Amino acid sequence: MIEIANPEEMQETIIGLKKSGKRIGVVPTMGYLHEGHRALIRDARKENELVVLTIFVNPAQFGQGEDFDRYPRDIERDRQAAIDEQVDYIFHPSIGDMYPEGYATYVDVENITETLEGEWRPGHFRGVTTIVLKLFQITQPDNAYFGQKDAQQLMVIKKMVSDLHIPVKIKRVPTVREKDGLALSSRNVYLSPGERQQAAVLYRALQRAEVDIRRGERSRDIIVGMIRDMIKAVGNISIDYVEIVDPVTFRKVQFLENNREHCIALAVRIGKVRLIDNIFV
Ligand code: AMP
Numbered sequence: 001m002i003e004i005a006n007p008e009e010m011q012e013t014i015i016g017l018k019k020s021g022k023r024i025g026v027v028p029t030m031g032y033l034h035e036g037h038r039a040l041i042r043d044a045r046k047e048n049e050l051v052v053l054t055i056f057v058n059p060a061q062f063g064q065g066e067d068f069d070r071y072p073r074d075i076e077r078d079r080q081a082a083i084d085e086q087v088d089y090i091f092h093p094s095i096g097d098m099y100p101e102g103y104a105t106y107v108d109v110e111n112i113t114e115t116l117e118g119e120w121r122p123g124h125f126r127g128v129t130t131i132v133l134k135l136f137q138i139t140q141p142d143n144a145y146f147g148q149k150d151a152q153q154l155m156v157i158k159k160m161v162s163d164l165h166i167p168v169k170i171k172r173v174p175t176v177r178e179k180d181g182l183a184l185s186s187r188n189v190y191l192s193p194g195e196r197q198q199a200a201v202l203y204r205a206l207q208r209a210e211v212d213i214r215r216g217e218r219s220r221d222i223i224v225g226m227i228r229d230m231i232k233a234v235g236n237i238s239i240d241y242v243e244i245v246d247p248v249t250f251r252k253v254q255f256l257e258n259n260r261e262h263c264i265a266l267a268v269r270i271g272k273v274r275l276i277d278n279i280f281v
Pocket of ligand 1: 028029030031035036037039040145146147148149150173174175176177183184185186
C-alpha cells in the first residue's frame with residue numbers, strides 16, 4: 001500500500017496508472033474507519049483493479065460550532081485497516097494543500113440540498129460537493145463508493161455528477177449496523193455507555209415505522225409522530241428532524257404513495273453527539 005499526501009503527486013500517479021486500462025475505485029472518507037467504511041472498500045476491491053482510499057476531515061463541510069476540532073482521528077489505525085482490506089493507495093492530503101490561501105472555488109447543488117441536513121447544517125453540502133469534486137479530479141475514479149447511511153449526501157453527489165457530466169459511477173453501499181441496529185459512525189465513540197444504549201432507539205423507531213407503513217399507514221404526521229414519541233420516551237435525546245422524503249429529490253412528503261419508495265430520515269443529538277440515520281421503505 002502506498003500513501004500519498006500531495007494532490008499533484010496523487011493525480012500524476014493516477015494518470016499514469018489509467019493508461020494501463022485499470023479500473024479505479026475510490027472510497028472518500030474522513031477516516032477513523034469502521035466496518036461501514038470497510039464495506040465500501042470491499043465493494044471497491046471487488047469491482048476495480050485499483051482501490052484508492054481518501055482520508056480527509058474536510059473543514060469546509062463543518063459549520064461554526066460543529067465538531068471539526070474534536071472529530072475523531074487515528075491515521076495509524078486507519079492505515080492498518082486499509083492494509084487489511086487490500087487498499088492500493090491512501091490519499092490523505094493536508095488542509096493547506098486542499099484549501100491553500102486564496103482558495104475561491106465552490107460547488108453548489110441546488111434544491112435537493114434545501115431540506116434535512118441542508119436545512120440544519122447550512123453550507124454543509126457545499127463543503128461536501130466541493131471536496132468530492134476535488135477528490136474526483138485528483139483520483140479520477142471509474143467508480144466511487146458512498147454509504148446509504150448518508151442518503152441525502154449520496155443523492156446530492158449523484159446530482160452533481162449528472163449535472164456536471166462527471167465520468168464516474170456512483171455506487172451505493174447499504175448501511176452497516178451494530179447488533180442492536182445502531183448505524184456505525186465514527187462519532188459513536190463519543191457516546192457514553194448509557195447514551196450508546198439509548199441510541200439503539202433510532203433504528204427501532206425506523207423499523208417500527210416500516211411495519212406501520214406495511215400495515216397501511218400513509219400519513220407522514222402519524223408516522224413521524226410515532227417515531228418522535230418513541231425517541232422522546234428514551235430520555236435525553238434532542239431531535240433535529242424526523243422527515244419522510246422522496247428518495248431522489250429529498251422533498252418532504254405529506255402522504256405516502258403506494259408503489260413508490262420513500263426515505264424516512266432523522267437526525268438527533270445525544271449528549272454532544274449528533275447522529276443521523278434513515279431507511280428506505
Ligand atoms: P465519513 O467518514 O463518515 O464521511 O463516511 C465516509 C463514507 O462512509 C460515506 O460515504 C458514508 O456514507 C459511509 N459510511 C459511514 N458510515 C457508514 C455505515 N454505517 N454503513 C455504510 N456506509 C457508511
